[in-house]
Amino acid sequence: MNQPPVGSLSRHRELGLSDEDAVQMYAKMRTARMFDERVLLLQRAGKINFHVSGIGQEAAQVAAAWALDRDRDYFLPYYRDYGFVLSVGMTLRELMLSVFAKAEDPTSGGRQMPGHFGHKRLRIVTGSSPVTTQVPHAVGIALAAKMKGEQRVSFVTFGEGSSNQGDFHEGCNFAGVHKLPVILMCENNQYAISVPVHKQLGGKVADRAIGYGFTGLRVDGNDPLAVYGVVKEAHRRALAGEGPTLVEAMMYRLSPHSTSDNDLAYRTKEEVDENRAKDGVLSFRQYLIDAGAWSVEKDEELTAAIRRELDEATKYADEAPFPEAESTLLHVYADGSEGGK
């Protein structure tokens, strides 16, 4: 297949994505961005306690999701993956219920911090706060799928800081030994809270795959079509029995680590602005407009529609009841009577 020239306006079609696919991807990115901005405002307004943001990472998240089998695969997203979970079926209302810690929150019934996703029906595997514990889980899920002869891939994400945890390495090695159908995507956003990447990594995350006997690739995380292509190929390889792939998507965390973080204590506004100019969501919008698949008018309509949906979701979640206090005692074990005494 001939590679399209750089700047080609048919890159998405070359990858097998229709105009409609590409527009839908953009809509999810935009939804995730606007959700994130809304939740930051809600926190600043004192409506909610805490938010951990994924602004700047949506393009890669959505693109990766689009490259997977969203009806069969298992997903182990990390706490910034709003774009990802929206792409595999979570709704704004569900995310808002989690943000407000309400009883109806499908991820945890209002127990976990926002961003700690889980949704069994959507095969989004429950996650925790100690970072990268989900990598061995993804490997175990891939192992189980292989043992049962079921054609599924598990997809797991994490940051570059947490790629230093033992669980990352133990999971990668296990997956490499057994050539398991797992895709590991590092969202390298340049910061682990305040510590910059040059103090986290002596080399490249992608290169670590060599040590585990599988493919590692670096990709521009601000280029959703590049991410889509890489993850699509990783998915093909996984299903073909060719083993795991480690993808290091390069991006930049435009927002502070969380609502408890003042990022200008450790980086400059100039640096943030420089990266804001590379924002993958905005450049993808421009690409779609240039390709004739999108327009400023349609973008305004989309923005208004997302805003309405956000308003509705916020209102619904704000008014929804908290869990009963006594429900704190439930679900320690399968037989609820044994727990919480």
Add this chain to the structure above:
Amino acid sequence: MPVLDYIEAIRLAMKEEMERDPDVFVLGEDVGVKGGVFTTTKGLQQQFGETRVMDTPLSESAIAGVAIGAAMYGMKPIAEMQYSDFMFPATNQIISEAAKIRYRSNNDWSCPLVIRAPIGGGIFGGLYHSQCPESVFFGTPGLKIVAPYTPADAKGLLTAAIRDPDPVLFFENKKCYTLVNGSVPEGDYTVPIGKSNVLREGDDITVISYSLPLHFALQAAEELAAEGISAHILDLRSLQPLDKEGILEAARRTGKVLIIHEDNKTGGIGAEVSAIIAEEMLYELDAPIRRLCGPDVPAMPINPPGEKFFMLNKDKVLEAMRELALY
């Protein structure tokens, strides 16, 4: 009823559950071709193949974490930690993940996992092949912990653990592997998790224990009976959840309680058992609650006098029982 070694009963439970349920599988270091460093899984790989009896990389956090992932997918993994002393790299996976999966997902996800780990000393294992780590995991809601003392209990508790919908730590005593044998009921049975078991009825003192020291207590009780001292002996069987009713009933029987375990004294299971009794029936007691435990040192030494000093035995148990009876 056939007579089996403790280790054979553990092996038989795994074999029968793997025959019964194709989702049950074993993973761990050296569990496959070699059949385990203690031979606990001997013959299983020949019967069930390399996938269902899987030699893993030397990587305890991955053993636990991969097993957790497989369990969330719907498998019923049995993860072996070669020695309980080596399960600490997996502690984050066990405490932060396995124990909390059901709770944190509001009952959406579950983790039906068994982690088997040999505990205990007396085999010249030194600091790192002798430990009893129960107290590290005890007090983590979401985990179940069992510790059998006979082959029959080992088989019944392991079968129950494998069928349990939540994560269970199965602490098997390595000193018991071949030294303890006994009849094992034929056919399918389980020993319920969360229930204690009265091993001997008596009226003067109550001994509450689990795992290997129960054998010392039973021997001591025989000898003390000749002196006219009647001991009531309760096997906790499950360390978590503790059988509060069973504990209180046994304590009420005599009003004098001795709690025995090889794990060191401070912060051990005995502290909680003691607190349960004190909270519920302090004024019914006829003597202060006593504990006979391993000393509060990091772990036992390998030199024979040091190991003997650390370990419990029949004579130490007998002396503590007699002393309480005479109080």
